[in-house]
Amino acid sequence: MKTHRVLIPGGYGAVGSIIASLLSKNENIIPVVAGRSKDQAKKRAEKLGCQWTTVDLEDKDSIQEALNEIDIIINCYIPSADFNTYLPEMAAEQGIHYLDVAAFNGYNERVVGLHKIAAKSGALLITALGLFPGAPGLILGGNRDYFDQVDCADIFFTSGSNMDNLTPLALQGIGYLMQVPPKKWENGKWTKPQGKARREYISKPFNKQITFYPYMVTFDLLKIPEIVKINHINMWSMSESMFLGMALVLGLKLGFAKTIKKATTFLRLLRYLGRNKNEDYSLRVISQGTRDAKKYERVVEMNAPEEHLTAIVPAIICEQIIDGDIKKVGAYTGAEVVKTRRFSDSLKNAGINYRDEIRAL
Numbered sequence: 001m002k003t004h005r006v007l008i009p010g011g012y013g014a015v016g017s018i019i020a021s022l023l024s025k026n027e028n029i030i031p032v033v034a035g036r037s038k039d040q041a042k043k044r045a046e047k048l049g050c051q052w053t054t055v056d057l058e059d060k061d062s063i064q065e066a067l068n069e070i071d072i073i074i075n076c077y078i079p080s081a082d083f084n085t086y087l088p089e090m091a092a093e094q095g096i097h098y099l100d101v102a103a104f105n106g107y108n109e110r111v112v113g114l115h116k117i118a119a120k121s122g123a124l125l126i127t128a129l130g131l132f133p134g135a136p137g138l139i140l141g142g143n144r145d146y147f148d149q150v151d152c153a154d155i156f157f158t159s160g161s162n163m164d165n166l167t168p169l170a171l172q173g174i175g176y177l178m179q180v181p182p183k184k185w186e187n188g189k190w191t192k193p194q195g196k197a198r199r200e201y202i203s204k205p206f207n208k209q210i211t212f213y214p215y216m217v218t219f220d221l222l223k224i225p226e227i228v229k230i231n232h233i234n235m236w237s238m239s240e241s242m243f244l245g246m247a248l249v250l251g252l253k254l255g256f257a258k259t260i261k262k263a264t265t266f267l268r269l270l271r272y273l274g275r276n277k278n279e280d281y282s283l284r285v286i287s288q289g290t291r292d293a294k295k296y297e298r299v300v301e302m303n304a305p306e307e308h309l310t311a312i313v314p315a316i317i318c319e320q321i322i323d324g325d326i327k328k329v330g331a332y333t334g335a336e337v338v339k340t341r342r343f344s345d346s347l348k349n350a351g352i353n354y355r356d357e358i359r360a361l
């Protein structure tokens with residue numbers, strides 16, 4: 001079988017280095033770790049026994065050089081909603097498959113906007129494949145395999161108290177998501193939630209979790225409503241890290257992560273607050289629906305450090321593309337094209353704490 005070279009810009013960062021490590025176990029894949037620093041790229045590649053190159057995503061010539069003999073790209077550097085899309089544009093034009101972990105509506109939409117160019121060149125572009133909105137989007141998409149009709153779905157993000165690996169970039173991403181105007185899927189269309197829901201975003205009484213109801217809906221989830229009705233999306237926090245969750249929410253609201261420098265200082269504080277605790281991030285999606293006229297509930301839960309939950313999604317999808325499981329060309333979000341049953345099976349074998357259960361109601 002052909003050996004596939006997978007370029008990973010951001011490949012020695014928190015998310016990218018896990019992707020490189022996961023893919024380096026596949027004998028059909030050669031990860032190419034990339035970033036602006038030659039030393040860091042080389043060091044990481046030597047550790048994993050893979051290849052490396054330098055790339056600056058703000059420089060088209062540098063990107064072009066890095067794309068030499070690349071089959072698939074997994075982009076792990078998307079610092080903001082308005083960051084340039086040189087990389088996906090060049091991938092779309094040159095027939096190179098492209099995946100990313102972007103969690104910014106504006107960026108995701110611009111990637112999907114490259115559909116025609118990608119379809120013409122034979123490239124497949126899939127955006128938004130991180131922990132959010134990729135993982136819950138794919139889990140909801142997987143409901144097609146379990147239900148004739150899905151009535152509702154709740155998505156819970158629970159931050160652990162272990163902030164050791166959270167990076168300033170990831171923190172900025174979370175800050176951005178908190179500003180996305182919440183929407184609610186009701187009676188077949190997206191509506192603005194009424195006042196009550198928004199006022200509850202730090203709930204009273206403040207017991208086990210802070211509730212943002214509905215927290216946010218990003219582009220990927222907008223693709224799901226034809227198969228699921230999303231009632232609300234909750235985030236934070238298990239009792240052990242309740243205080244930390246509150247500090248994080250307030251800090252982000254006050255703009256403590258607006259710049260990388262501020263985010264770094266803020267993270268130091270959060271780590272201090274969360275010291276001696278060791279809880280992973282948790283994503284739980286609970287869907288209810290009907291199959292053969294009977295009601296069922298499906299519960300999917302994933303627990304792992306935050307950057308691991310983000311890395312695992314594009315790593316699995318990259319393997320699906322290489323194995324020929326996804327044959328489409330054009331630009332999409334994950335739930336539109338991914339073989340979700342195989343995605344669930346891969347997660348079960350991915351060495352993370354994963355549960356996918358269905359029970360009669």
Ligand SMILES: NC(=O)c1ccc[n+]([C@@H]2O[C@H](COP(=O)([O-])OP(=O)(O)OC[C@H]3O[C@@H](n4cnc5c(N)ncnc54)[C@H](OP(=O)(O)O)[C@@H]3O)[C@@H](O)[C@H]2O)c1
Nearest residue numbers: 010013014015035036056057077078103130131132167173
């Ligand atoms: N969707 C989700 O749920 C989710 C969750 C977590 C993270 N993320 C996203 O994943 C991405 C990576 O996050 P992270 O926590 O891994 O960040 P990180 O540890 O700071 O890594 C960022 C990497 O990007 C590289 N980089 C910076 N500027 C670059 C440029 N101009 N060209 C090429 N490479 C550049 C950095 O190396 P150099 O500075 O040496 O170039 C570094 O290797 C971010 O975009 C973040 O928003 C998404």
